[in-house]
Amino acid sequence: MSITYPGGFRAAGVAAGLKSTGKPDVALVTNDGPLHNAAAVFTSNRVAAAPVLWSRQVVSDGRVDAVVLNSGGANACTGHEGFQNTHHTAEATADLLGVSATDVLVCSTGLIGEQLPMERLLAGVADAAGSLGRGGGPTAAEAIMTTDTVAKEARYPATADSASEGYSIGGMAKGAGMLAPGLATMLVVLTTDAALDAAALDAALREATRVSFDRTDADGCMSTNDTVVLLASGAAGIAPDQAQFTAALTEVCLDLAAQLIHDAEGASHTIAVTTLNAASERDAEVVSRAVARSNLFKTAIFGNDPNWGRVLAAVGTTDAVFEPDRLNVSMNGVQICRNGGIGESRDLVDLTGHDVTVEIDLxxxxxxxxxxxxxxxxxxxxxxSAYSS
Amino acid sequence: MSITYPGGFRAAGVAAGLKSTGKPDVALVTNDGPLHNAAAVFTSNRVAAAPVLWSRQVVSDGRVDAVVLNSGGANACTGHEGFQNTHHTAEATADLLGVSATDVLVCSTGLIGEQLPMERLLAGVADAAGSLGRGGGPTAAEAIMTTDTVAKEARYPATADSASEGYSIGGMAKGAGMLAPGLATMLVVLTTDAALDAAALDAALREATRVSFDRTDADGCMSTNDTVVLLASGAAGIAPDQAQFTAALTEVCLDLAAQLIHDAEGASHTIAVTTLNAASERDAEVVSRAVARSNLFKTAIFGNDPNWGRVLAAVGTTDAVFEPDRLNVSMNGVQICRNGGIGESRDLVDLTGHDVTVEIDLxxxxxxxxxxxxxxxxxxxxxxSAYSS
Structure with missing residues (x-):
């Protein structure tokens, strides 16, 4: 179920006292090979946290031996001292594992603008290194939680009985897109025992994240720390077809993305906004995102109110190809807006359940x-409003 | 204080039963000349309401004799029938006033996606035409309110004792940018007794709205009905300098914009987000808007939390010219972020008052x-969440 499901990986999660609750807050994942290939994608926020600046360099040569992650502090907007702290964390981890610091990826999550308590963090890293094991995935997933109410894990094949191609993928995630308080970041670690080089991993990861995490938009706020990393150990001795691997990886990413949105802070509805019959995939994404970011639409759904006028008002702010008098909108299967005007009765729409579907036909x-x-x-x-005060 | 402060204008506000509360809901403003020049700006939402489609045509020749406004229904997404209703309203108003329907501007505000009760509306228009008077401005301002808690009016010169150039400007407004529920629209009527032609009015209006209403962003949601119209009667017999008139008009627009934001629904703080030392005015506006639209920033201010990390995270999403390690951020005068990192203590910032200033130095x-x-x-x-259900 976890990042230690594929062969070649060990993990650990420990409590280092970074969180005031005393819960696990430092995680370590190691790739024992035989391969040590990796790819990663990071936040496009220009105010990037120290661990993002560091990790971009680490992954640039396609090799990662270990990932060290902490909750309880984002190490963002912390200047030179913050970067030195990330560097120091990577070096300490590398020394413990007998690898190079330049092959240790670092991820942090928590409040922006505070220095990490380095003494406690480094003690936690040593503790984690001593606790590494093939069964450590679930505790690692727990250690990266901030305000998440449940740990998020996924795997391919989805069950032990599912058909597979002789290799496996595991994943863990925290946060809810950019919704978590303090911009507390989405962090995702994906592992596979398939034998793929860094370029193949990079291509698969970019395509999988494009249609999963990139389309998860809790509150429109972009984090300074978002990181998704994919590690390949090659332990299965299988070199899969690129398209098949990309599809399997996408499946795992969609599973984790759904878990993130489902656990989004304070949410009472999970909403899938689908735009159909668009002139391009880009148009469809732009329209769906405009609706998904409308506070008026989002408060209406909270009130179980099928307010399609707020959907059309959001669609109208985009440059997508459409004619206003040809737009149709359905909520939970009821076409309440037809040809840009009044369709079926609002009263037919039942929004009392957790899951809501909105379909916009351009x-x-x-x-x-x-x-x-x-x-x-x-x-x-x-x-x-209560997070950091 | 109102739209009837300048010479040449009469107005009225009446209760026609469009609002369930029985409060005034139909307003009428007439320009008795000698000039009947006008300019207007409208929502850029591509899903535009019927009255917007109609009024764009009305103002295109630079002449407007009257403006008829209703609350209690936006007449947006109402198809052919909705447009016919707007047309019918203009014709009925024109007949009552002895002018041409093509010189009658129409504005509506309220819920999207419902037809207006035309019988009550037309009875209200007749009632308003019979009640027109030089003292009618305040009642007209009341009749366009939706969830506004106070009527909004402004004038130039600001007081009877202020220096002026021999002419005056009056204004009324409703809504709070795009924040009012149901996207219930910002409507603004401005009047002047200065003698200016339509082209001069248009130039002054575009410049004044660019730096006032266009920079009022309550919740990032763009209405289907926004309209700002400026009418000139020439009754003062003064042809002012264009730059001086634009400055005076901008002053009135800024006054009304401040009243709109101050009365924004549910708000407990009014926030001025200023970006300084930008490479261009466009950069400064883009950065300020990104911060003003961040839900995480806005909830932090609600919690009286000077969370500057959320400010930097929003700044980082823009393409403005800046270096992350040179950014400074002050809240209420305390520089809590210096050179992209930790500055003065958060504890020095007092956010308990209603007004908050955020300054971002690029x-x-x-x-x-x-x-x-x-x-x-x-x-x-x-x-x-409770508006239309």
Missing amino acids: AAGTDAATIWTNDLTHEYVHEN | AAGTDAATIWTNDLTHEYVHEN
């Missing part, structure tokens, strides 16, 4: 895309 | 711009 082509989001609730306002 | 040039917004509160979620 009548302009054949492409489609879905953005996953959640509603805007009192709980969201409460958690995000 | 250290990249000499330009500046302010966006006015408000915090994201429980009241906002409550009012917007």
Whole structure:
């Protein structure tokens, strides 16, 4: 179920006292090979955290031996001292594992603008290195949680009985896109025992994240720390077909993305906004995202109100190809807006369940895309106004 | 204080039963000349309401004799029938006033996706035409309110004792940018007794709205009905200098914009986000807007939390010219972020008052711009989740 499901990986999660709750807060993942190939994608935020600046360099040669992660502090906007702290963490980890610091990826999550308590962090890293094991995945997933209410893990094949191609993929994630308080970051570690080189991993990872995490938009806020890393050990001795591997990796990423949105802070509805019959996939994504980012739409869903006027108002802000009088909108299968005007009765739409589907028909082509989001609730306002004070 | 302050204008506001509360909901403004020059700006939302489609045509020749406005229904996404209803309203108004329907501007505000109750509306228009008077401005301002808690009016010169150039400007407004529930629209009517032709009015209006209403961003949601119209009667017999008139008009627009944000739904803080030392005015506006639209920033301010990390995370999403390690951020005068890192103590920032100033120094040039917004509160979620259900 976890990142230690594929062969060649060990992991650990320990409590180092970074979190005031005393829960696990330092995780370590090692790739024991035989291969040590890796790829990663990072936040496009220009205010990037120290561990992101460091890790971009680490992964640039396609080799990663270990990933060290901490919750309880983002190490973002912490200047030269913050970068030195990341460097120091990588070196300490490398010394413990007998690898090079330049092959140790670092991820941090928590409040922006505070220095990490290095003494406690380094003691935790030593503790984690001593606890590494083939069964350590679940504890590692727990150690990267911030306000997540459950740990998020996924695997391929999905069950022990599922058909596979002789290799496996494991994954863990934390956060809820950019929704978590303090911009507390989405961190994802993916592992596979397939034998793929860094370029193949990079291509598969970019395609898988494009249609999964990149389409998960909880509150439109981009983190300074987002990192998704994919490690390949080659322990299965299988070199899979690139397209098949990409599809399997995408499946794992979609599973983790769904778990993130489902656990989004304060959310009472998970909303899939799908745009259909668009002139391009880009148009479909732009329209779905505009709706998913509308606070008025999101508060209406919180109120179980099928307010399609707020959907059309958001669609109208985009440059996608459409004619206003040809737009159709359905919520949970009821077409409440037809040809840009009044369709079926709002009263037919039941929004009391957790899952909501919104379908916007642009009548302009054949492409489609879905953005996953959640509603805007009192709980969201409460958690995000009370976080750091 | 109102739109009837300048010479040449009469107005009225009446209760026609469009609002369930029985409060005034139909307003009428007439320009008795001698000039009947006008300019207007409208929402750029591609899903535009019927009255916007109609009024764009009306103002295209630079002449407007009357403006008829209703609350209690936006007449947006109402198809052919909705457009016919707007046309019918203009014709009925024109007949009552003895003018041409093509010189009658129409504005509507309220819920999207419902037809207006035409019988009540037309009875209200007749009632308003019979009630027109030189003292009618305040009642007209009341009749366009939706969830506004106070009517918004402004004038130039600001007081009877202020220096002026021999002419005056009056204005009324409703809504709070795009924040009002149901996207209930910003409507603004401005009047002047100065003698200016339509082209001069248009140039002055575009410049004044660019730095006032266009920089008022309550919740990032663009309405289907926004309209700002400026009418000139020439009754003062004064042809002012264009630059002086633009400055006076901008002053009135800034006054109304400040009133809109101050009355924004559910807001507990009014926030001025100013970006300084930008490479261009456009950069400054883009950065201020990115911060003003960050839900995480807005919830932090609601919690009286000077969370500058959320400011930097929003700045980092823009393409403005800056170096992350040269950014400074001050809140209410305390520089809590210096050179992209930790500055003065957060504890020095007092956010308990209603007004909050955020200053972002890009250290990249000499330009500046302010966006006015408000915090994201429980009241906002409550009012917007409960509006139409």
